Amino acid sequence: xxxxxxxxxxxxxxxxxxxxxxxxxxxxxxxxxxxxxxxxxxxxxxxxxxxxxxxxxxxxxxxxxxxxxxxxxxxxxxxxxxxxxxxxxxxxxxxxxxxxxxxxxxxxxxxxxxxxxxxxxxxxxxxxxxxxxxxxxxxxxxxxxxxxxxxxxxxxxxxxxxxxxxxxxxxxxxxxxxxxxxxxxxxxxxxxxxxxxxxxxxxxxxxxxxxxxxxxxxxxxxxxxxxxxxxxxxxxxxxxxxxxxxxxxxxxxxxxxxxxxxxxxxxxxxxxxxxxxxxxxxxxxxxxxxxxxxxxxxxxxxxxxxxxxxxxxxxxxxxxxxxxxxxxxxxxxxxxxxxxxxxxxxxxxxxxxxxxxxxxxxxxxxxxxxxxxxxxxxxxxxxxxxxxxxxxxxxxxxxxxxxxxxxxxxxxxxxxxxxxxxxxxxxxxxxxxxxxxxxxxxxxxxxxxxxxxxxxxxxxxxxxx
Numbered sequence: 058x059x060x061x062x063x064x065x066x067x068x069x070x071x072x073x074x075x076x077x078x079x080x081x082x083x084x085x086x087x088x089x090x091x092x093x094x095x096x097x098x099x100x101x102x103x104x105x106x107x108x109x110x111x112x113x114x115x116x117x118x119x120x121x122x123x124x125x126x127x128x129x130x131x132x133x134x135x136x137x138x139x140x141x142x143x144x145x146x147x148x149x150x151x152x153x154x155x156x157x158x159x160x161x162x163x164x165x166x167x168x169x170x171x172x173x174x175x176x177x178x179x180x181x182x183x184x185x186x187x188x189x190x191x192x193x194x195x196x197x198x199x200x201x202x203x204x205x206x207x208x209x210x211x212x213x214x215x216x217x218x219x220x221x222x223x224x225x226x227x228x229x230x231x232x233x234x235x236x237x238x239x240x241x242x243x244x245x246x247x248x249x250x251x252x253x254x255x256x257x258x259x260x261x262x263x264x265x266x267x268x269x270x271x272x273x274x275x276x277x278x279x280x281x282x283x284x285x286x287x288x289x290x291x292x293x294x295x296x297x298x299x300x301x302x303x304x305x306x307x308x309x310x311x312x313x314x315x316x317x318x319x320x321x322x323x324x325x326x327x328x329x330x331x332x333x334x335x336x337x338x339x340x341x342x343x344x345x346x347x348x349x350x351x352x353x354x355x356x357x358x359x360x361x362x363x364x365x366x367x368x369x370x371x372x373x374x375x376x377x378x379x380x381x382x383x384x385x386x387x388x389x390x391x392x393x394x395x396x397x398x399x400x401x402x403x404x405x406x407x408x409x410x411x412x413x414x415x416x417x418x419x420x421x422x423x424x425x426x427x428x429x430x431x432x433x434x435x436x437x438x439x440x441x442x443x444x445x446x447x448x449x450x451x452x453x454x455x456x457x458x459x460x461x462x463x464x465x466x467x468x469x470x471x472x473x474x475x476x477x478x479x480x481x482x483x484x485x486x487x488x489x490x491x492x493x494x495x496x497x498x499x500x501x502x503x504x505x506x507x508x509x510x511x512x513x514x515x516x517x518x519x520x521x522x
Contacts, residue, residue: 093174094182095124102167103127104191106144109203112193122190124181131179138168145305145433148398153411153424156443158310159204159436199345200307201247209345211237214251215327219339220258226480229329229341232267235319242316242354245347246309248302255340260304260330260481261401261434262342266297269322276360278391278494281370290370290387298361299325299344301489303401305433308345312396312441315357315493316349332481359396359491362387366409366457366486373477373484375405381459383486386452392500394446394493398424399436401487404467405475406431407460411488416450423453431467436489442510446495446503457486 093099103111103121111121120126127134137143146162163171174180202208216231248264250256268274274297281290299317300309311317329342349355365385367373375381400409410425423445424437439445463471475484495503 092177092180093170094180094186095127095174096182096184097186098170098182099127099174100124101188102163102170104188106161106163106167108191109200122193124184128179128181131175135172135175138163138171140428141168142428142430145430145435147426147428147430147433147435148437149425149427153422154398154437154439154443154445156440158438158440159307199247199249201245201310201345201347204308206245206310206347209247210241210348211235211346212343213325213346214343215262215325215329215341217251217339217341218329218331219337220331220333222333222336224333226260226333227331228479229327229331231327231341233325233327235321235323235325237319237321240318240320241346242318242349243299243346244311244316244349244355246300246317247307247345248300248342249345251341251343254338256304257334257336258331258338258340259342260332261302261328262330263301263328264299264342264344265326265328266299266317266319267324267326268297269320271318271320271323273358274318276362278360278389278393278492279362279364280388280390281365281386288370290365293370294362299346301361301363301399301401302342303399303434304431306399306436309361309397309436309491310438311355311359311491312394312444312493314355315359315396316355317359319346330479330481357493359493361489361491363401364411364453364455364488364490366455366488367477371477373475373486375459375461375475375484377461377472377474378463379461380407381461382456383459384454384456385486386454389447389449389451389453391494392447392449392497393451394444394495394503395423395439396444396491396493397436397438397489399434399489400426400429401434401485401489402429402431402457402459403481403484404431404469405459405461405465405484406457406486407465408458409486409488410456411490412454412456413445413447414452414454416448421445442507446500448500453488455486455488459484 107121111117111119113120119130144161199209213233213235215233218229248262250259266274276295279294282288327342364387367383367385373383398411406429408427408429411423413421413423461468461471461475469482477483477485
């Protein structure tokens with residue numbers, strides 16, 4: 058049985074899901090009229106949604122380029138796409154924001170096509186129906202390049218670390234110079250392991266900025282405690298960050314007209330969590346920066362905030378063989394536009410909901426992931442017109458659920474008590490989100506613009522009926 062935590066509003070439950078029914082024996086059956094075939098129906102889906110990872114010598118366990126490669130995995134493919142575990146897009150499609158710049162999910166129709174193909178015996182069909190082959194990626198290629206943003210303007214590599222085959226977790230915190238001679242604005246940033254082998258040992262990598270006379274890079278727009286001395290969470294969120302990367306995450310694409318400024322003399326302070334993988338591996342991280350063209354510099358800064366899912370930073374207590382729940386609260390001190398959502402857990406994390414409590418007491422669910430997969434720290438980048446915006450005084454509530462039972466396939470030991478910590482076997486709960494702060498006039502103008510667009514859309518729909 059597979060456990061799944063479901064959240065709808067404030068209702069929480071653990072639902073047992075039976076094993077999916079076995080499919081018919083997969084054979085090279087000949088297609089019949091109306092039958093989905095690999096060549097005509099399935100290959101185009103794999104090409105658009107799967108092959109960037111599922112190709113020879115890439116991070117996926119198998120290639121899905123050819124029929125011969127894909128056919129032995131047909132029943133497994135059906136299982137994964139029906140549960141929406143693959144492609145790795147686990148956000149709930151029934152609540153919260155539903156429009157994203159980087160949506161890699163399959164539509165209901167695409168899933169139905171794959172299921173029909175498998176249930177029909179996974180026929181190949183006519184090879185002449187295959188779409189033109191997609192260009193294969195270079196080893197460890199940047200996702201931003203894959204998605205059409207071109208080569209990065211600057212790549213900065215951390216020093217390497219050699220992780221023994223068996224060893225305690227390591228936190229490697231070297232420094233790297235930023236080789237620029239003039240201030241530059243960053244419009245997109247991506248971190249990746251420095252080689253394919255190091256993907257086995259790198260759990261996360263954070264690139265902090267060591268500033269050089271740029272106080273505006275420090276976030277002061279959020280608070281986690283009452284007025285008075287700054288809390289530990291406040292201090293963490295004030296430290297300027299270019300990006301946080303974790304297993305399976307892609308890039309951060311900043312909203313048009315916003316970005317992060319870097320100036321000459323600044324450095325990157327790396328925070329890299331490494332764990333042993335059963336073989337000695339040497340590697341580290343590298344960060345790619347895409348700059349705004351000169352003369353097109355943005356007017357607004359983007360700040361990366363780790364909104365907490367804990368009442369008190371560093372305190373978490375998950376009993377053995379249990380489902381647990383925590384929540385954390387962050388006050389927005391400025392009018393705030395949220396541009397992305399990336400839930401971060403370790404092995405017991407199961408579900409996360411981000412909700413806004415507005416100054417008038419009303420609530421709005423921003424996003425919810427109900428079936429978190431530790432192998433994919435997916436970053437959900439909101440479309441510009443869908444990115445949620447809130448007035449100052451709004452409280453962002455992050456609710457987190459943990460599955461410390463044997464039903465959790467990632468759980469190394471359900472009989473253990475689990476506390477907060479940086480090790481993979483410990484647990485935490487962050488909602489990593491980039492935010493942009495707005496003046497009162499900017500906030501009011503954006504809200505009015507969206508209301509006008511919504512009214513126009515409603516009128517157009519009524520005219521069509």
